[in-house]
Amino acid sequence: MSNALQGISLIVIHTPSTSSAAVLLLTLLLCRGYSQEAPTKQIVALLGDDVVLPCSLERPVDVSQLQLEWARTDLTPGFIYVWDKNKENVDDKQPSYVGRTSLSFDKLNHGDVSLTLSKVQLSDKGLYRCFIPEPPQESFVDLVVGSFVVDVTQSSYQAEENHNITLEWTFTTKPDTPISALRILCSLNTDRNPSTLYHLHDGVKFSEDEEFSGRVQSDKDALREGRIRLQLSRLRTEDSGLYLCEVDTGYGRGYNSCRVTVSDFATILTTEISLQTPDHQDMTPTDDRSRVSVVAVVTLLLVALSLVLLHMSFVAFSQTKTEAFLYLPSQVEDSNHQPQGDTRAQQH
Numbered sequence: 001m002s003n004a005l006q007g008i009s010l011i012v013i014h015t016p017s018t019s020s021a022a023v024l025l026l027t028l029l030l031c032r033g034y035s036q037e038a039p040t041k042q043i044v045a046l047l048g049d050d051v052v053l054p055c056s057l058e059r060p061v062d063v064s065q066l067q068l069e070w071a072r073t074d075l076t077p078g079f080i081y082v083w084d085k086n087k088e089n090v091d092d093k094q095p096s097y098v099g100r101t102s103l104s105f106d107k108l109n110h111g112d113v114s115l116t117l118s119k120v121q122l123s124d125k126g127l128y129r130c131f132i133p134e135p136p137q138e139s140f141v142d143l144v145v146g147s148f149v150v151d152v153t154q155s156s157y158q159a160e161e162n163h164n165i166t167l168e169w170t171f172t173t174k175p176d177t178p179i180s181a182l183r184i185l186c187s188l189n190t191d192r193n194p195s196t197l198y199h200l201h202d203g204v205k206f207s208e209d210e211e212f213s214g215r216v217q218s219d220k221d222a223l224r225e226g227r228i229r230l231q232l233s234r235l236r237t238e239d240s241g242l243y244l245c246e247v248d249t250g251y252g253r254g255y256n257s258c259r260v261t262v263s264d265f266a267t268i269l270t271t272e273i274s275l276q277t278p279d280h281q282d283m284t285p286t287d288d289r290s291r292v293s294v295v296a297v298v299t300l301l302l303v304a305l306s307l308v309l310l311h312m313s314f315v316a317f318s319q320t321k322t323e324a325f326l327y328l329p330s331q332v333e334d335s336n337h338q339p340q341g342d343t344r345a346q347q348h
Contacts, residue, residue, distance in 0.1 A: 042142045044174050045120045046252055053141045055130035057111035064108040069131040070101070070115045073140075080128075081115055083108070096123065120145055148172045148252025150245065157260045164233040169245045169256060173226035179203045182223060183248040186230060188212075189257075190241040197243075198230050211238070235262045 045051040053070070057063070068083040072094065080097040082089040090098070100118045107114065113130055125145040131138045153168040169186075180203030187194040197216050199206040200223075208216050212232070219229040228245055240262045246255040 040140045040142065042144060044144045044146070045117075045124075046172065046174075047120060047122060047145060047147045049120045049251065050116065050118045051120055051143070053115045053117060053128055053130070053143065055113040055115065055139050055141070056107075057113075060110040062109045063111055063113060063132065064105060067133050068103070068108075068113055069129075069133070071129045071131065073127045073129055075126075078129075096121075117143075146172060148249070148254055150247050150254035150256045152256050152258045155258050157258065159235050159260065159262050161235055161237055161262055161264045163235050164231060165235065165260065166229060166231045167243055167258060167260070168230075169228040169247070171226050171228070171247045171249065171254065172252060173224075173249070174251060177224075177249065177251075179220070179223050181250045184223075184228060184245065186228065186243065186245040188239070188241050189244055194244075197232065198228075198245075237262050237264055 041054060043051060043053060055070075065085055066083075067085070068081075069079060070081040071078040072080055075094055077092045077094055079092045080094050081101040081103065082091075082093070083103055088103075097117075102116045102118075103113065104116075113132070115128075115130070117124065122145050125143055128141045128143060129138055130141070148171070150169060150171045153170065157165050157167070159165045167186075182200055182203060184198065184200040185196065186198040187196045195209045195211055196206075197208045197212040198218055199208070205218070207213070215233050217231045217233070219227070222229045228247070232239065240260055242257050242259050244255060244257040247253065
């Protein structure tokens with residue numbers, strides 16, 4: 001215990017008139033001087049960054065003469081930094097942290113035991129324990145490590161002329177990152193020169209190019225969540241192309257793109273008609289066999305029908321010929337047996 005605390009103890013012991021209540025109050029004040037902040041915090045760090053793992057006392061008490069420990073709960077040995085009376089003890093230090101951890105001596109004089117971890121690696125993610133053996137107290141920090149990424153929620157968009165679409169990108173953020181630190185440039189890249197539809201520099205929004213003037217709306221609140229949302233209205237066919245967004249946050253840079261295709265009404269109508277018309281090239285052998293079978297059946301039916309009609313015609317013709325043959329001889333016979341007088345009468 002420090003000399004200051006020993007002096008206070010002597011005063012309490014050698015003052016008979018001090019009541020037990022005063023002793024209790026003084027004890028509580030001393031304990032409160034060494035109490036720590038919230039026991040668990042989460043810190044997000046990007047690959048290669050330097051990050052500070054916070055750990056401090058509520059009151060600015062000098063802890064430079066005490067023993068302090070920082071450790072990983074999932075490693076053996078788990079010590080990543082041990083401070084023992086004005087110097088670091090490296091005897092049991094985890095090898096992967098050698099040369100990458102440090103404490104501030106000036107801050108130790110004010111009860112700040114925060115650890116600086118340099119050149120963060122993916123393997124650094126995990127739960128860290130800040131511990132002061134005397135008097136015993138501890139807190140924990142959960143370190144999350146990631147790389148800076150710019151991504152798109154949709155890689156391609158199909159839209160009609162005069163309609164609206166919303167393009168969206170996401171990027172890696174850190175807690176409490178101010179919008180004033182962001183630099184974002186989104187542009188349309190075609191065979192022509194690139195056209196800017198969104199430009200944010202140090203939190204200040206600049207005007208878009210003339211062809212997008214008055215047609216782009218951005219969501220400023222979404223930027224705090226690591227999202228870029230741009231609504232493009234009254235679409236034109238000239239808006240088709242590759243849309244690229246570049247993001248610089250100060251702690252990371254990246255870009256990503258998506259493609260937009262805007263079709264006019266005539267193109268959409270032609271496409272729908274072509275989709276409804278079967279494509280012979282896309283027909284499978286099974287379809288071909290089915291078509292051949294149908295044609296064969298229809299042909300057989302037509303042949304059978306033709307034969308039936310031919311047979312019916314032949315039967316009808318035969319009946320007519322028979323009737324004609326039977327009728328003509330009877331008429332000749334009747335005429336031969338007719339009386340001659342009648343014949344003469346007819347002649348007269």
